Amino acid sequence: GQQLNQSPQSMFIQEGEDVSMNCTSSSIFNTWLWYKQDPGEGPVLLIALYKAGELTSNGRLTAQFGITRKDSFLNISASIPSDVGIYFCAGQLGNTDKLIFGTGTRLQVFP
Amino acid sequence: DGGITQSPKYLFRKEGQNVTLSCEQNLNHDAMYWYRQDPGQGLRLIYYSQIVNDFQKGDIAEGYSVSREKKESFPLTVTSAQKNPTAFYLCASSTPRGAGANVLTFGAGSRLTVL
Numbered sequence: 001g002q003q004l005n006q007s008p009q010s011m012f013i014q015e016g017e018d019v020s021m022n023c024t025s026s027s028i029f030n031t032w033l034w035y036k037q038d039p040g041e042g043p044v045l046l047i048a049l050y051k052a053g054e055l056t057s058n059g060r061l062t063a064q065f066g067i068t069r070k071d072s073f074l075n076i077s078a079s080i081p082s083d084v085g086i087y088f089c090a091g092q093l094g095n096t097d098k099l100i101f102g103t104g105t106r107l108q109v110f111p
Numbered sequence: 112d113g114g115i116t117q118s119p120k121y122l123f124r125k126e127g128q129n130v131t132l133s134c135e136q137n138l139n140h141d142a143m144y145w146y147r148q149d150p151g152q153g154l155r156l157i158y159y160s161q162i163v164n165d166f167q168k169g170d171i172a173e174g175y176s177v178s179r180e181k182k183e184s185f186p187l188t189v190t191s192a193q194k195n196p197t198a199f200y201l202c203a204s205s206t207p208r209g210a211g212a213n214v215l216t217f218g219a220g221s222r223l224t225v226l
Contacts (some may be wrong), residue, residue: 004153010135033214042115042201042217043154067145089152097161101146101153 001027006102014110023089031092032065032072033099038085046087047074079109080109085105099110113138114142118201122223124189124196130188132221134202142213143185147171148199148220157200160185189223195216197225 004023013019031050035043047058049065049072056063062075072089075107089102115136124130133200142161146154156169160179174193179185179199185204200221205213 004143005154009151040220041223042117042203042219043215044217045214049215092213095143098156099213100214101155103151103153 004089004091004100004102006105008105009103010108012108012110015081017079019076019083019107020073022071022086023091023102024071024102025089025091025100026070027100028069029072029091029100030069030094032063033090033092034061034063035088036076036085037088037091043064043088051108055066059086061108076107079107081111083107084109102107114157115204115216117200117218117221120221121217122221124223124225126225127191129189129190130186130223132189132200132202132223134185134187134218135183136185136202136204136214136216136218137183138204139182140204140216141182142204143179144203144215145169145175145177145185145187146201146206146210147220154201196223198223 004025006023033048034046037043047056047063052069054065055068060077086104086106088101088104118133144159145157155171157175158177160166166179176188200219203215205215
């Protein structure tokens, strides 16, 4: 099965720093979703993007749907300890209902 | 509150045994999904069902079976044919395709360990 290329794999940052992660693919997607997973729990939706070029914010989180429809990024500003977790991107392929997931970015925030 | 309930949270199994993981949702969602999560990998689709009494194989269906007798329930059986069943299993549900994607709502997961 397909998977998205998500980077970086892991990040270790200090509290207060900004974070950026992205997902890329050779395929065109109609929708991009960003999820966060706390340890031992299921992923929770952070942001959904539906149009190429769309830029959407949710508090300290900002995500963009790439113009080429083949990529997306997620930024977290002024990180705090509760931002710790694994962040997944997911894209819906243009001609299917199927969601393809990235491999995840593991974020650690140090005080 | 509406949501998805998975049980058990932790399950230990001996080799050669079948086990069934429960997934129940009260969101009135039509579609339900099972994913497997292994360290360092994204979520891989095992099975999905878009309506009652119908389901399709995902990318890694071998060694697994499902049923969809009720809209609210989508149990997953991990059979003895699954060669490497130790993993974290996630159930999800979504509304039918419409404007935008099938945004998935996930349960809290079930961790299966084979001894």
